[in-house]
Amino acid sequence: MQVKAPVVTPALVLRLACVIVTLAFLTAFLLLPLLVVFSEALRDGLTMYMTAITEPDARAAIALTVFTAIIVVPLNIVFGVAAAWVLTKFEFRGKSLLLTLIDLPFAVPPVIAGLVFILLLGNSGLLGPILTYLDVRIIFSTPGIVIATLFITFPFIARELIPLMQEQGMEEEQAALSLGASGLQTFWHVTLPNIKWALMYGAILCNARAMGEFGAVSVVSGHIRGKTNTMPLHVEILYNEYNFSAAFAVASLLAFLALATLIVKSLLEWHLRRSRETADQS
Amino acid sequence: MSIEVHNISKSYGNFQALKNVALRVESGELVALLGPSGSGKTTLLRIIAGLDMPDPNPDTQVLLSDEDVAGQHVSSRQVGFVFQHYALFRHMTVYDNIAFGLRVRPRRERPSRAAIAEKVHRLLHLIQLENLGNRYPAQLSGGQRQRVALARALAIEPRVLLLDEPFGALDARVRQDLRDWLRRLHDEIHITSVFVTHDQEEALELANRVVVMNEGRIEQIGTPDEVFHHPKTEFVMRFMGHVNLFHGRVESDKAVFGPWELDRHATGQAPGQDARLFVRPHEMDILRESDGRPVANAVVKRIRSAGPYVKVELDLGSGEVLLVELSHDRFNAIQPKVGEQILVGLRKTRVFAEDYVI
Numbered sequence: 042m043q044v045k046a047p048v049v050t051p052a053l054v055l056r057l058a059c060v061i062v063t064l065a066f067l068t069a070f071l072l073l074p075l076l077v078v079f080s081e082a083l084r085d086g087l088t089m090y091m092t093a094i095t096e097p098d099a100r101a102a103i104a105l106t107v108f109t110a111i112i113v114v115p116l117n118i119v120f121g122v123a124a125a126w127v128l129t130k131f132e133f134r135g136k137s138l139l140l141t142l143i144d145l146p147f148a149v150p151p152v153i154a155g156l157v158f159i160l161l162l163g164n165s166g167l168l169g170p171i172l173t174y175l176d177v178r179i180i181f182s183t184p185g186i187v188i189a190t191l192f193i194t195f196p197f198i199a200r201e202l203i204p205l206m207q208e209q210g211m212e213e214e215q216a217a218l219s220l221g222a223s224g225l226q227t228f229w230h231v232t233l234p235n236i237k238w239a240l241m242y243g244a245i246l247c248n249a250r251a252m253g254e255f256g257a258v259s260v261v262s263g264h265i266r267g268k269t270n271t272m273p274l275h276v277e278i279l280y281n282e283y284n285f286s287a288a289f290a291v292a293s294l295l296a297f298l299a300l301a302t303l304i305v306k307s308l309l310e311w312h313l314r315r316s317r318e319t320a321d322q323s
Numbered sequence: 324m325s326i327e328v329h330n331i332s333k334s335y336g337n338f339q340a341l342k343n344v345a346l347r348v349e350s351g352e353l354v355a356l357l358g359p360s361g362s363g364k365t366t367l368l369r370i371i372a373g374l375d376m377p378d379p380n381p382d383t384q385v386l387l388s389d390e391d392v393a394g395q396h397v398s399s400r401q402v403g404f405v406f407q408h409y410a411l412f413r414h415m416t417v418y419d420n421i422a423f424g425l426r427v428r429p430r431r432e433r434p435s436r437a438a439i440a441e442k443v444h445r446l447l448h449l450i451q452l453e454n455l456g457n458r459y460p461a462q463l464s465g466g467q468r469q470r471v472a473l474a475r476a477l478a479i480e481p482r483v484l485l486l487d488e489p490f491g492a493l494d495a496r497v498r499q500d501l502r503d504w505l506r507r508l509h510d511e512i513h514i515t516s517v518f519v520t521h522d523q524e525e526a527l528e529l530a531n532r533v534v535v536m537n538e539g540r541i542e543q544i545g546t547p548d549e550v551f552h553h554p555k556t557e558f559v560m561r562f563m564g565h566v567n568l569f570h571g572r573v574e575s576d577k578a579v580f581g582p583w584e585l586d587r588h589a590t591g592q593a594p595g596q597d598a599r600l601f602v603r604p605h606e607m608d609i610l611r612e613s614d615g616r617p618v619a620n621a622v623v624k625r626i627r628s629a630g631p632y633v634k635v636e637l638d639l640g641s642g643e644v645l646l647v648e649l650s651h652d653r654f655n656a657i658q659p660k661v662g663e664q665i666l667v668g669l670r671k672t673r674v675f676a677e678d679y680v681i
Contacts (some may be wrong), residue, residue, distance in 0.1 A: 212406050212410035215374055215404075215410065216404070217412070218374075218397045219374065219398070219400075219403070220398075220479055221398050221424055221427055222398060222424075223398065230412075230427070235413065235414060
């Protein structure tokens with residue numbers, strides 16, 4: 042039997058034009074920059090590349106970036122799951138306000154977010170006297186970087202989970218409870234398995250942003266070499282010192298991270314689609 | 324295990340889903356909560372289960388085997404609840420779904436692995452899905468999923484079984500099969516069961532007793548025969564199947580409804596009020612000559628003879644269309660033709676006073 046083509050197939054010319062425009066755009070704004078990053082990074086040879094990413098300041102920046110992500114991602118997983126759980130499984134006053142507040146970090150420019158933390162936690166800030174009295178240093182130090190990154194990345198996981206959990210409803214949870222399961226057992230055996238792919242997807246995006254965040258971190262870090270420099274800040278410093286190949290070498294690590302994120306992300310998307318499809322059938 | 328509720332009210336914002344409802348279900352009964360959507364039947368079922376909480380009121384009681392469980396959480400009430408859309412755990416196999424309620428028990432009360440396996444296999448046998456233990460819910464048909472949901476609820480040896488529109492999402496054939504199967508199952512295990520339905524046929528066929536609900540209140544409780552043949556209210560009369568309705572007035576010795584005059588005493592209504600006459604299609608007859616009972620002239624508009632009854636639509640001349648159901652034998656004896664003038668008689672009537680609701 043001959044399968045008829047859909048009635049609304051656009052003309053061949055139009056389709057070709059769309060493909061060409063898309064490819065040209067992708068090449069100009071994604072592929073070329075990526076190539077430039079790697080070619081600039083390797084311009085002075087592999088030895089220089091290795092030196093640039095293993096010298097102490099670079100190593101400290103990498104360590105700080107990884108350290109920040111290791112703290113931020115798990116905390117935001119906990120926060121994201123808790124927020125999505127509350128927002129999708131319960132009805133209460135002020136629910137839509139809370140939903141809007143979760144998006145706040147997307148709306149506030151990162152630099153402003155950084156400034157807010159300086160005004161709040163800096164020496165002359167609102168909580169400055171207390172922090173000075175307690176001899177706790179947050180701004181221009183690692184805790185400040187962690188807090189700013191935490192703020193910037195907290196919507197990522199909640200945003201991934203909310204639509205999925207809304208769609209799934211709470212009948213399965215109610216069924217588990219009626220069968221005698223405790224709240225924790227219900228969460229662990231019923232809720233979590235149903236959201237695990239979306240959760241991983243959100244965690245990957247959260248991690249990418251945590252490692253790549255520049256604006257907010259730049260404001261609160263103070264750019265102290267070997268101490269409060271993350272990788273993006275380190276790249277900027279090297280670049281401002283006209284140390285282009287070293288700057289691009291460290292940048293290439295971030296580019297690798299981006300590529301890895303994209304690959305994992307598309308794998309997860311594929312999984313997520315599949316689990317949604319089976320959910321639709323049931 | 325009996326179920327008893329007293330003084331149950333439930334409101335959602337301005338909407339009152341239940342208005343001071345009381346009900347007792349005896350041990351081993353199979354009771355239907357029947358009503359249109361929005362009548363509060365599902366809410367009542369969920370309150371019995373503990374999935375919803377009634378409005379706070381010191382007189383409110385929810386008793387399972389005469390023990391007040393109103394303060395107990397759903398997880399400790401030990402009720403088997405079957406959801407309308409099954410709510411099977413989609414990432415677990417059929418086997419794991421059924422075993423779930425046993426596996427989540429505290430270690431002291433949890434049966435051994437072998438005991439769980441034995442029980443799950445017994446339940447799989449009971450629901451006739453022995454070979455499908457390894458399937459996932461998405462790989463089952465609607466009827467199979469419904470049976471898995473039932474087995475999962477039965478696995479915890481519940482005190483009572485509560486089913487929310489158990490056959491609502493299934494097609495007609497599967498519905499009938501599953502209905503018969505559930506009836507046989509209940510005859511076998513005699514667990515006190517309450518199911519919600521909006522299908523009067525389902526309720527009448529399956530239940531020992533039917534609770535008819537409307538707008539948050541119970542209209543009538545009775546056996547299927549009682550609610551069908553002796554409806555207490557107009558709502559029950561209308562909800563139990565198609566009715567022909569005539570407005571009229573009760574006078575001192577007779578009651579007049581359009582073409583019909585009835586003896587007032589037979590209607591049981593006080594004189595001097597407006598009333599309505601209800602007649603079911605199968606409680607009417609068509610005749611060539613009057614047999615002494617009240618008759619009216621009518622014109623045959625349409626005849627539908629496919630099915631167990633012949634449905635004849637009649638026009639009383641006033642534009643009102645009347646539906647009469649006849650047996651094929653009776654129909655063949657009379658042989659009315661479309662467009663023909665004929666007599667229509669009443670074999671059984673019910674009169675309800677007009678309730679003035681302003």
